[in-house]
Amino acid sequence: QLQLQESGPGLVKPSETLSLTCTVSGGSINNSIYYWGWIRQPPGKGLEWIGTGYYSGSTYYNPSLTGRVTISVDTSKNQFSLKLTSVTAADTAVYYCARRVAAVGSLDYWGQGTLVTVSS
Amino acid sequence: DIQMTQSPSTVSASVGDRVTITCRASQGISRWLAWYQQKPGKAPKLLIYATSSLQSGVPSRFSGSGSVTDFTLTISSLQSEDFATYYCQQANVFPYTFGQGTKLEI
Numbered sequence: 001q002l003q004l005q006e007s008g009p010g011l012v013k014p015s016e017t018l019s020l021t022c023t024v025s026g027g028s029i030n031n032s033i034y035y036w037g038w039i040r041q042p043p044g045k046g047l048e049w050i051g052t053g054y055y056s057g058s059t060y061y062n063p064s065l066t067g068r069v070t071i072s073v074d075t076s077k078n079q080f081s082l083k084l085t086s087v088t089a090a091d092t093a094v095y096y097c098a099r100r101v102a103a104v105g106s107l108d109y110w111g112q113g114t115l116v117t118v119s120s
Numbered sequence: 121d122i123q124m125t126q127s128p129s130t131v132s133a134s135v136g137d138r139v140t141i142t143c144r145a146s147q148g149i150s151r152w153l154a155w156y157q158q159k160p161g162k163a164p165k166l167l168i169y170a171t172s173s174l175q176s177g178v179p180s181r182f183s184g185s186g187s188v189t190d191f192t193l194t195i196s197s198l199q200s201e202d203f204a205t206y207y208c209q210q211a212n213v214f215p216y217t218f219g220q221g222t223k224l225e226i
Contacts (some may be wrong), residue, residue: 005167047207047218062194062215064122096163105211106154113163 002027004097004111011117017085018116022097023077030055030075036105038071039083040093048093052100053080065066087118122146122210126219133198133224141193141222143208148188152212155184155193158221159204168193198224
């Protein structure tokens with residue numbers, strides 16, 4: 001059974017960089033039919049697509065975050081990561097990693113999510 | 121970005137009821153629409169992909185239909201475990217976007 005697990009600091013100071021890692025187990029990240037993505041959900045609010053990465057290294061980012069976000073895929077560790085720079089309180093959210101099925105665009109496996117709070 | 125608008129925002133129902141949630145896209149998305157169920161403190165769970173395909177393991181009381189801009193999620197006979205928030209997501213154009221959610225409450 002595929003599992004995804006987010007890890008990283010739960011508290012980040014304003015203007016600093018948020019860094020999260022998603023570890024994939026029970027399946028290989030080195031698979032051409034899947035992309036690997038990050039989605040976030042501010043407390044009490046809806047879902048926002050951050051971006052996706054591919055085993056080949058290609059990426060796509062939400063234009064609302066372009067310039068601040070980097071997603072990278074490490075096939076040797078079966079992990080992918082998220083970096084978001086210059087964070088503000090508006091970046092406080094539960095961050096989810098998920099697997100996106102390339103052919104249909106849906107997210108079929110999700111991590112449990114990790115709350116990241118931006119505060120001094 | 122494509123805007124996804126769900127209605128209603130909240131729906132009250134009882135066990136055994138049939139419930140329909142709608143999702144409208146601000147422009148055509150063909151059939152690239154997914155539905156998710158989210159319970160408090162949990163990650164969303166994929167129910168339906170490509171408008172009407174049932175994700176493996178999801179009960180058959182869930183069904184989806186629609187095309188282009190108008191889509192529906194139907195739960196044929198509500199069970200107690202179905203009370204949750206439901207989101208639609210378009211997968212036709214980047215950035216993929218979600219509806220604002222529909223809370224299904226008792």
